[in-house]
Amino acid sequence: MLEIVNLHASIDNKVILNGINLKINLGEVHAIMGPNGSGKSTLSNVIAGHDGYDIISGDILFDGDSVLDFPPEKRAHLGLFLSFQYPVEIPGITVSNFIRTALNEIRKAKGEESLGASPMLKLMREKMKVLEMDKGFLSRSLNEGFSGGEKKRNEIFQMAMLEPKMAILDETDSGLDIDALRVVANGVNALRSDRNAFIVITHYQRLLDYIIPDFVHVLFNGKIVKSGGKELAIELEKRGYDWIKKEQK
């Protein structure tokens, strides 16, 4: 469904992605691991359509079609979702208003009717229950003053509401304590099906105890240098990244 072909990208003339190849099918969970500065966040931003990067060469295909020329909103309409590593605080927009606007924009783009206030609220309540979120959450300003855990939970809540086909979780585990991690992972697992797919970007193997990946890739210097099953993550946890760095030299 998502196919990344020999993708090269740079920011301020500095090449960050150096020929990424990745193919993801429906029903799969791919973990991307790698040391700091390996290009993990750049990859997720580029897939989501952030215009701060220059695509030097290569392609990103969604259901077979290139999305490189699509703005971020159009990619979201196709079913792409990025759970942000650092969700932005936006005072003055409530969580509920934000999600309602987003969901209805996506429905509109798909030619569906927009969802009225009460079915919307009902849906929100259902999803919040899974994520063990408090009702008061909806009327708070978007991410403003949220703890790290609340921010990540809010990202997963949005994902649950928007039901994307392809979700990228960018370091969703960072800043989470073990309980929050479990809740967030449960939220993700509840959404897993053969109609969607996930990329889980993380530093640590810990999250992968809860969200069990089908494939693990190691990103280093803007390239996928190693791929394997879930046991690769365990090996990385034990041995660190140094042996991979050495292998590359």
Add this chain to the structure above:
Amino acid sequence: MKDRLSAFYWLNETQFAQASSEQITSQRRSAIEKFEIEGFPSVKDEEWKYTSLKKLITPDYLFPSPFVPLDQEEQIDFNDIKQFLVNDIDCYQVVFINGRYSSWLSETTHTNYDICTLGSAWKKYPEVVESYFNKLTKDDGPLVQLNTGLAWEGLYINVPKNIIVDKPIQVLYISTGDTPVFNQTRSLIILSEGSSAEIIERHHSLTNHETWTNAVDELHVGSNAKIHWVKLQHDSSNASLTQHSKIHQEKDSTAIVHTISTGGKLIRNNLDFSLTGKGAEARMFGLSLGSDRQLVDHHTRVDHIAPNCSSHEAYKGIYDESSRGVFNGKIYVHIDAQKTQAYQQNNNLILSEKATIDTKPQLEIFADDVKCTHGCTIGQLDEDALFYLRARGIRNKEAKALLMLAFANDAIADIQHPSLRVKLSQLIGRKLGVDMSNAL
């Protein structure tokens, strides 16, 4: 133009004099004389440094005479003005057309309080008018003096002790006709001890010709009384407004003023509060959305005269294209005004390279036990926030509008009336070119 205005006064002086007392007439005369000496303010005047009236005073305006009935051209009916009102609320309604009262479009009352027109009050309530008219405006600049000289029509409210006005008062000032027109409007609002009222005010032009309304308001807010005043400045692109609003507050009174400036050519607001009794509270909020070549100029002034008073000021500006904004916020804490709490914020977004904002906080503090905070910011839309919204499927234009609305939120949060909030979100949405009817 100055000479024509002065001639207009002297020509009509007898008629002005016939309608009100000698005392008022002598005040008119001295005001006009002041105007004759000073003329229109120029950019050399510190108070008008960023706002030139040069172009505004050029057209060959008609000065509608309060003593001539509305002519055919000026006759309008409810359908012409419907869109400028908040329609689904029960309210009092006072409508003026080119500075003259329109009884058939208005709904006034004299039952528990007077909500009517100043034009009728000169004769009907001479003592009240004499005690309050021009009491707050004597020392103001030439535009106010001009208005005092020619003052005739505008909103008149007099609420007795401990009476709550049971529904909002909508006041609409219409400019119309087949020539450029220059209107003076004057309101006099008296809220006695413990009373309260809510006003929704709008100036609007129906013509494609240049119009200029020079408005002056005097509000007397008695002890423990409360006024909430919402000014919707969403006029057409050839319409200009200069407005001086003076609010005198006594002990424990509250005045809340919202100025929402989204349309019009040149808007100059002077909004002055004097807090003369202990525990008085002034709250003022502004939201300015500039586009094209619009100019929105806010000059505010709070005089903390009595101790234990508070003032809270939050003005937000968003300027696009070649629009300009001016903010000058003065806070004077007088020597006896101990325990003053004053808060002032002016935040601006600049959306284009040609848009400008000049912002100037001005605090003068003569008491030693006070808490004053102020700040101003000028910035652009947050690109990260924009990406965040777009990545959730919200289109660029809508995402920008949503961010602007979020930015503006502080300035409109205190407006509680649901219908008014809907109206407001429609106005803002129309300005930003998106459907915002569900956004507030």
